Amino acid sequence: MDAVVRKQLKIKACQARMGIIEEVFNAKSGHPGGSLSCVDILTYLYFQHMNVDPKNPKWEDRDRLVLSKGHVAPALYAVMALKGYFPVEELKTLRKSDSMLQGHPSMKLTPGVDMSTGSLGQGISTACGMALGAKLSNKNFRVYAILGDGEIQEGQVWEAAMYASAKGLDNLVAVVDNNGLQIDGKISDVNSPYPIPEKFKAFGWNVIEICAHSFDEIDAAFKAAAEFKGKPSVIVATSTKGKGVSFMEDQVSWHGAAPNAEQYEQAMSELKAALAELEA
Amino acid sequence: MADTVKMATREAYGNALVELGGKNDKVVVLDADLAAATKTGSFKKAFPERFFDTGIAESNMMGVAAGLATTGYTVFASSFAMFAAGRAYEQVRNSIGYPHLNVKIGATHAGISVGEDGASHQCCEDIALMRVVPGMIVINPADDVEARAAVFAAAEIDGPVYLRFGRLAVERINNPDTYKFEIGKAVTLCEGSDVTICATGLMVGEALKAKEILANEGISAAVINFHTIKPIDKEAIIEAAKKTGAIVTAEEHSVIGGFGAAVAEVVCESVPVPVVRVGVEDTYGRSGPAVEMLHIYGLDAENIAAKARIAVGLKK
Numbered sequence: 001m002d003a004v005v006r007k008q009l010k011i012k013a014c015q016a017r018m019g020i021i022e023e024v025f026n027a028k029s030g031h032p033g034g035s036l037s038c039v040d041i042l043t044y045l046y047f048q049h050m051n052v053d054p055k056n057p058k059w060e061d062r063d064r065l066v067l068s069k070g071h072v073a074p075a076l077y078a079v080m081a082l083k084g085y086f087p088v089e090e091l092k093t094l095r096k097s098d099s100m101l102q103g104h105p106s107m108k109l110t111p112g113v114d115m116s117t118g119s120l121g122q123g124i125s126t127a128c129g130m131a132l133g134a135k136l137s138n139k140n141f142r143v144y145a146i147l148g149d150g151e152i153q154e155g156q157v158w159e160a161a162m163y164a165s166a167k168g169l170d171n172l173v174a175v176v177d178n179n180g181l182q183i184d185g186k187i188s189d190v191n192s193p194y195p196i197p198e199k200f201k202a203f204g205w206n207v208i209e210i211c212a213h214s215f216d217e218i219d220a221a222f223k224a225a226a227e228f229k230g231k232p233s234v235i236v237a238t239s240t241k242g243k244g245v246s247f248m249e250d251q252v253s254w255h256g257a258a259p260n261a262e263q264y265e266q267a268m269s270e271l272k273a274a275l276a277e278l279e280a
Numbered sequence: 281m282a283d284t285v286k287m288a289t290r291e292a293y294g295n296a297l298v299e300l301g302g303k304n305d306k307v308v309v310l311d312a313d314l315a316a317a318t319k320t321g322s323f324k325k326a327f328p329e330r331f332f333d334t335g336i337a338e339s340n341m342m343g344v345a346a347g348l349a350t351t352g353y354t355v356f357a358s359s360f361a362m363f364a365a366g367r368a369y370e371q372v373r374n375s376i377g378y379p380h381l382n383v384k385i386g387a388t389h390a391g392i393s394v395g396e397d398g399a400s401h402q403c404c405e406d407i408a409l410m411r412v413v414p415g416m417i418v419i420n421p422a423d424d425v426e427a428r429a430a431v432f433a434a435a436e437i438d439g440p441v442y443l444r445f446g447r448l449a450v451e452r453i454n455n456p457d458t459y460k461f462e463i464g465k466a467v468t469l470c471e472g473s474d475v476t477i478c479a480t481g482l483m484v485g486e487a488l489k490a491k492e493i494l495a496n497e498g499i500s501a502a503v504i505n506f507h508t509i510k511p512i513d514k515e516a517i518i519e520a521a522k523k524t525g526a527i528v529t530a531e532e533h534s535v536i537g538g539f540g541a542a543v544a545e546v547v548c549e550s551v552p553v554p555v556v557r558v559g560v561e562d563t564y565g566r567s568g569p570a571v572e573m574l575h576i577y578g579l580d581a582e583n584i585a586a587k588a589r590i591a592v593g594l595k596k
Binding site for chain 1: 308329330332334335337339340341342343344345346347348349350351352353370371374375378379380
């Protein structure tokens with residue numbers, strides 16, 4: 001990947017992380033851990049890969065993104081705000097009763113959100129429907145679905161996985177944000193979905209394994225997925241829950257908790273320092 | 281009643297889909313390995329490129345339907361009522377209902393008249409489940425004429441509709457040449473002064489028979505066909521309550537939470553008069569011929585007439 005592009009993406013991702021912390025702090029609730037683990041991929045998709053127009057969010061030929069792990073809406077909103085779907089200032093209204101930013105994504109309330117999600121396991125099926133719609137109408141748009149590694153414990157994910165490969169939905173790319181943690185603990189302790197790549201291979205998918213925080217690997221993976229024909233692709237992305245905020249990293253307690261004022265200041269100062277370094 | 285055509289509403293559903301599909305190329309149909317039984321197989325044969333079988337995976341089917349709808353299609357997703365409204369309830373609620381997507385749920389084999397397959401397949405809870413989903417329209421046609429009309433009316437609406445069809449062939453009660461169907465508008469089939477029988481689905485035919493039984497006893501019963509359960513025709517209910525002062529409801533569904541409950545809600549809040557419900561009494565069904573099932577569980581003209589006598593007796 002071009003060094004300038006990589007740097008720009010890192011800057012955007014860092015700003016998005018600040019947006020996530022800002023959102024969850026102001027809301028006094030929300031899910032920072034999983035938001036921080038998948039935000040690099042969301043940043044890449046919206047700023048580098050997807051064919052979208054924030055000024056025309058219902059454009060029928062746009063690429064679609066389904067945040068199947070809908071609880072990490074703060075990450076989606078932060079990236080969308082930076083992309084220009086709505087003012088960054090709006091992020092402070094997350095989860096408030098007059099806000100268009102719901103606790104989980106609502107396509108009815110937030111321009112640019114392509115599917116209402118939140119109930120785990122359902123987004124991937126709707127993404128299949130969108131990909132099928134593209135094929136049926138001979139359109140070239142592509143569909144991206146972001147799943148959690150805990151989420152794939154839902155049986156519906158495997159119904160959808162079977163269906164996507166049976167129908168040859170090569171315009172569909174799923175991402176498994178493999179941060180290894182879920183609310184009740186390590187996913188391997190709660191109900192192990194491992195080995196994830198082998199499961200998707202068995203279901204007939206093209207499987208790509210990457211580090212979720214390397215833009216070079218992310219870039220290569222999505223380009224490879226775009227080239228792959230005949231099967232859907234899944235990018236199993238090994239990530240760190242809470243990535244970018246030292247005290248949140250790899251801590252299950254930050255799955256669904258908001259920072260207090262002191263923690264907020266610390267998180268923001270860390271991210272500001274990281275941003276300053278990137279911009280230097 | 282001169283016409284003696286008998287047809288299952290599922291059969292009319294399949295035929296209507298083919299007719300609709302010929303007129304509207306944005307209509308797509310999904311099924312979950314039951315195309316032969318739900319009768320979507322007819323559409324599959326006519327328009328194979330617009331038919332998608334998700335296999336035995338109803339939850340995924342509802343999600344696929346939702347996604348397809350976002351790309352501009354009018355989607356009919358079909359399965360048995362047990363699986364469409366039951367198994368996939370939460371997918372219908374969250375992936376279709378909440379974003380108010382253009383998906384029509386064609387649920388066949390509703391109610392006890394599934395017959396021999398028994399309790400696991402006799403869904404008597406679907407009206408209750410579907411009418412509580414915000415924005416969901418719930419339609420339960422009484423015969424093949426109404427089933428066809430309901431399919432076309434549903435396709436005209438941009439949003440979710442639950443269409444309830446039966447397995448059992450039922451007598452035609454509407455004239456296909458003159459019948460006018462309007463979602464949310466109940467149809468008065470005959471006037472009466474002592475009691476009103478509000479019926480839905482295959483119980484409409486039984487209600488008409490009950491009226492005859494009651495007439496022989498000197499009780500004058502009105503019969504109203506409520507093909508739409510949500511939005512319920514409040515005006516028709518209020519008018520009936522005022523006019524006859526007693527109401528009997530009849531549905532092939534649990535007496536809890538379904539059509540009778542919907543009627544009782546309106547009556548209690550507007551014109552409190554006796555409401556007596558005919559339906560499945562908080563129990564599971566069992567295997568046996570469909571018509572026998574209907575009698576065993578009190579879903580027949582005799583029981584409607586019995587409940588009508590009770591309703592009349594409760595009048596002040």
